[in-house]
Amino acid sequence: MALSSRIFFGTNSIYEIALVDCTSILSQSTKQDSTIESSPTTTNQMTLTTQRFTLEEYLHYDDGTDSLYELVNGELVSMALGTGQHGAIAKFFERTFDAENHRLGREWIALQGIVGVQSPRGDRWDTVRIPDVMIIPKEQWRNLQNREAVIRLNEAPPLLVVEVVSPSTKSVDYRAKRAEYSVLNIPEYWIVDPLQAKITVFTLSEGWYDEVVFIDSDRLISPTFAELNLTVNQIFQSEI
Numbered sequence: 001m002a003l004s005s006r007i008f009f010g011t012n013s014i015y016e017i018a019l020v021d022c023t024s025i026l027s028q029s030t031k032q033d034s035t036i037e038s039s040p041t042t043t044n045q046m047t048l049t050t051q052r053f054t055l056e057e058y059l060h061y062d063d064g065t066d067s068l069y070e071l072v073n074g075e076l077v078s079m080a081l082g083t084g085q086h087g088a089i090a091k092f093f094e095r096t097f098d099a100e101n102h103r104l105g106r107e108w109i110a111l112q113g114i115v116g117v118q119s120p121r122g123d124r125w126d127t128v129r130i131p132d133v134m135i136i137p138k139e140q141w142r143n144l145q146n147r148e149a150v151i152r153l154n155e156a157p158p159l160l161v162v163e164v165v166s167p168s169t170k171s172v173d174y175r176a177k178r179a180e181y182s183v184l185n186i187p188e189y190w191i192v193d194p195l196q197a198k199i200t201v202f203t204l205s206e207g208w209y210d211e212v213v214f215i216d217s218d219r220l221i222s223p224t225f226a227e228l229n230l231t232v233n234q235i236f237q238s239e240i
Helices: 012-037 055-059 084-104 138-143 170-183 232-237
Strands: 003-008 045-047 069-072 075-079 108-111 116-119 127-129 133-137 160-164 188-193 198-205 208-215
Touching: 084 108, 084 133, 084 160, 084 188, 108 138, 127 170, 133 138, 160 170, 170 188, 170 198, 198 232
Parallel strands: 160 188
Antiparallel strands: 003 208, 045 075, 069 075, 069 127, 108 133, 116 127, 133 160, 188 198, 198 208
């Protein structure tokens, strides 16, 4: 059975106010997020250093390894490997979205963890998120080929973003990223939570986020993929 509620984070006409509200939400969780991200136990994110980086410094940072980093309030956060299930779910959605886009003749592409999104956190230090999966037009992807693969604040946002929850990212996925992605006007944001066996689909409508939670045999309902025929059980219980 699907559970629904309605969440407001701001509208285009009062963007600055929305950003202040979003910042208030984020400022309350910054310490919690930092604690989670820097935990020495088994995590998917770990704060690398207390040194602060500007956006330009982050875009040109190279530590000589293949490590992937998010930038959170100016600090590098290492994107450690998740569980095999985490990676399999992200890969499943990338393949599924690409197949559906091809079937519908859309010039869109699904990308797994290789493109960042500059976040509108209202702080003097920059933040760049790297979603587990995102969908953007192929033309936009081609334009990123010869530059740093980060979508800036003045560029069109992704069409859809998916985050797969891990124990270390739960608070960030449900709170900080939800607020940030809404202010970015990302039309649709999915939180895929294998810890609770549920999928939450947030849909932006006139500046409001409509939230629907899907569990068990619920068929996922997505404005972006209206003909997609998937249930929560299929995703979490099948071999994907």
